[in-house]
Amino acid sequence: MLPAEFYFTYDTLTLSQKLLGCELVHDSAEGITAGIIVETEGYLVGDPACHAYRNKTKRNAPMFGVPGNIYVYQIYGMYLCVNISSGGEGVGEAVLIRALQPTQGQELMQERRSRHKSASGKVLKEKDLCNGPAKLVQAMGITKLHNNFLVYNSEIYCNEPILADVEIVTTTRIGITQGADLPYRFYVKGNRFVSRK
DNA sequence: TTCCGGATTACCT
DNA sequence: GGTAATCCGGAAA
Numbered sequence: 001m002l003p004a005e006f007y008f009t010y011d012t013l014t015l016s017q018k019l020l021g022c023e024l025v026h027d028s029a030e031g032i033t034a035g036i037i038v039e040t041e042g043y044l045v046g047d048p049a050c051h052a053y054r055n056k057t058k059r060n061a062p063m064f065g066v067p068g069n070i071y072v073y074q075i076y077g078m079y080l081c082v083n084i085s086s087g088g089e090g091v092g093e094a095v096l097i098r099a100l101q102p103t104q105g106q107e108l109m110q111e112r113r114s115r116h117k118s119a120s121g122k123v124l125k126e127k128d129l130c131n132g133p134a135k136l137v138q139a140m141g142i143t144k145l146h147n148n149f150l151v152y153n154s155e156i157y158c159n160e161p162i163l164a165d166v167e168i169v170t171t172t173r174i175g176i177t178q179g180a181d182l183p184y185r186f187y188v189k190g191n192r193f194v195s196r197k
Numbered sequence: 198t199t200c201c202g203g204a205t206t207a208c209c210t
Numbered sequence: 211g212g213t214a215a216t217c218c219g220g221a222a223a
Contacts, residue, residue: 041204049204051219059219077217079205096204117207134205175204 002158007067007151012086012093015067016042017186019084019095021163023103026140027155031108033140035100035130036162039187039194041173043083044093048178052092063094068151072137072144079134082142084151098174098185100130101193102139103162109139132195163188 002022010018017040025034043050043063051060051073062071062085069085071094087093102109109129114122116138130136142156149156167189172180174196187194 043204051204054220057220073204074218075203076205076215077203078215081204083204098204132205173204177203 002152002160004066004068004150004152006158007084007086008088010086012042012044012095013184015084015086016040016095016184017168019097019158020168020186020188021161021166023159023162024097024100024140025104025157025159026142027157028141030112030141031105033102033105033108033112034159035102035104035136035140035193037097037099037158038101038191039097039099039185041096041098041186042086042093042184043096044184045087045091047182047184049173049176049180049182050092050094052094053178056092060092062147063092064090065148066150068153070146070149070151070154070156072142072147074144075134080137080142080144081133082137082140082146096133097136098133099187099193099195100136100139101191102126102129108141112141113138127193131193166191 019037052063065085066089071083083094129139169189173185
């Protein structure tokens with residue numbers, strides 16, 4: 001497992017890139033699910049798209065926790081996304097996890113994902129399990145209860161890189177209007193589990 | 198207290 | 211490629 005120091009060592013944009021290739025694991029009561037992080041975005045101080053841009057609130061408080069603190073928020077009334085706090089304690093920055101390449105518990109991922117979908121019962125292709133921030137939250141069984149869990153000291157944690165020396169593509173973030181030109185999105189080049197090229 | 202719009206997804210054509 | 215679904219947080223009044 002990656003130690004606490006890993007999250008303290010790097011600034012937010014560097015950490016966003018360092019996390020690519022690492023395995024995110026959730027050891028839950030239902031079973032273990034895991035996947036390699038293949039896509040991330042950084043949200044920084046002074047960045048208008050960052051939830052902590054204006055000030056600290058009840059919702060964004062987990063972003064101000066120690067690096068490695070988990071921040072889960074609801075979006076569009078029906079989805080959740082997960083972030084890892086970064087940039088130092090008391091600094092409102094975080095890394096958004098946007099896509100995973102499944103490595104463990106794909107069956108459980110299927111079940112959790114179909115639980116959320118409307119009663120179509122269709123079996124998803126493996127690449128559709130975790131190729132989006134809200135999708136991977138469903139597949140991994142992450143909820144708001146995981147707010148303020150530490151990613152190096154809880155049932156959710158990161159392992160050392162599985163993909164080594166990956167080639168990283170740097171581009172603009174998805175789904176935002178403020179700060180849309182900032183190159184704060186990173187993904188593993190050529191990986192088919194990325195949400196968008 | 199009211200109002201607005203969002204770090205998305207699934208399903209349709 | 212277009213759009214409905216769906217509701218909470220935060221800003222303004």
